[in-house]
Amino acid sequence: MSDPAPRPSTPAPRGTTPHAPTPRQRAIARLAWLGVTVLGATQRVRLDDPHNAVTLAQSRPVIFATWHNRLALAMMIRGRFFSEDRPPRRMATLVSASRDGALLAAILESFGAQPVRGSSSRRGSRALLELHDLARRGYHIAITPDGPRGPKYCVQPGALALARLTGFPIIPAIPNSRWKLQLRSWDRFQIPLPGSACEVRFAAPLWVPETTQDLAPFQAELQSRLLELKRD
Secondary structure, eight states, rough: OOOOOOSSOOOTTTTSOOOOHHHHHHHHHHHHHHHHHHHHTOEEEEEEOOOHHHHHHHHOOOOOOOOOOGHHHHHHHHHHHHHTTTSSOEEEEEESSSSHHHHHHHHHTTOEEEEEESHHHHHHHHHHHHHHHHTTTTEEEEEEEETOOTTTEEEEEHHHHHHOOOOOOEEEEEEEEEEEEEESTTTTEEEEOTTTTEEEEEEEOOOTTTTOOOOOHHHHHHHHHHHHHHOO
16 A cells, blocks of 8 residues: 655645645546656667666665656656665655646656645745655655746755755756657756657766755755756
8 A cells, every 4th residue: 555645733824735636637647647658668768877876766765856847758767767676665756736736746646656745935844844754754755956937957955955854865867858849838848759769867966964054055066967967
């Protein structure tokens, strides 16, 4: 039986309850899952992992960081390399508490991920505590540090704060598809085309000591590593 979503011990303050997926959004999510699953089976995936990040992630929980416009690619390849983790680990992901975030949360649930709803502008502190609770239970954590609204390719401090709190390493991981569509969204969201070659590039894990007072240098370093991995 899968772990239930964490529940706060006290009622959430008014205005902080995330929007739940509607029946229509859940139907769209199932169609998206089917499409991505079928599309993923056609991708020719190659790993570029000079720092053995995959081996580290298969041995302990970590925080994966990827750009927001790579979410479709990231979910497509996750099962290929982390479905056989021992002990088996689920994935928790940070998703906006907005109405738009509700659809993404439903899609991620279809892939077996546990969405945690929040952002820097809404429900951020509560979401951080929920992610910490799931991390203590052995979940991998996935964060798009430039989401949910950008600016594109600009790292926000949330992932660093979580790394400091949990002691987990951050693994920058960027999938790059050779043939893709790019939507007219703020992040130019990427959808790979059938039969495309996909290179998944990993940078060296980034550790944030518990005693760190200033996250800015780590924020700049994470952004640099993520930018070096992308091939737009």
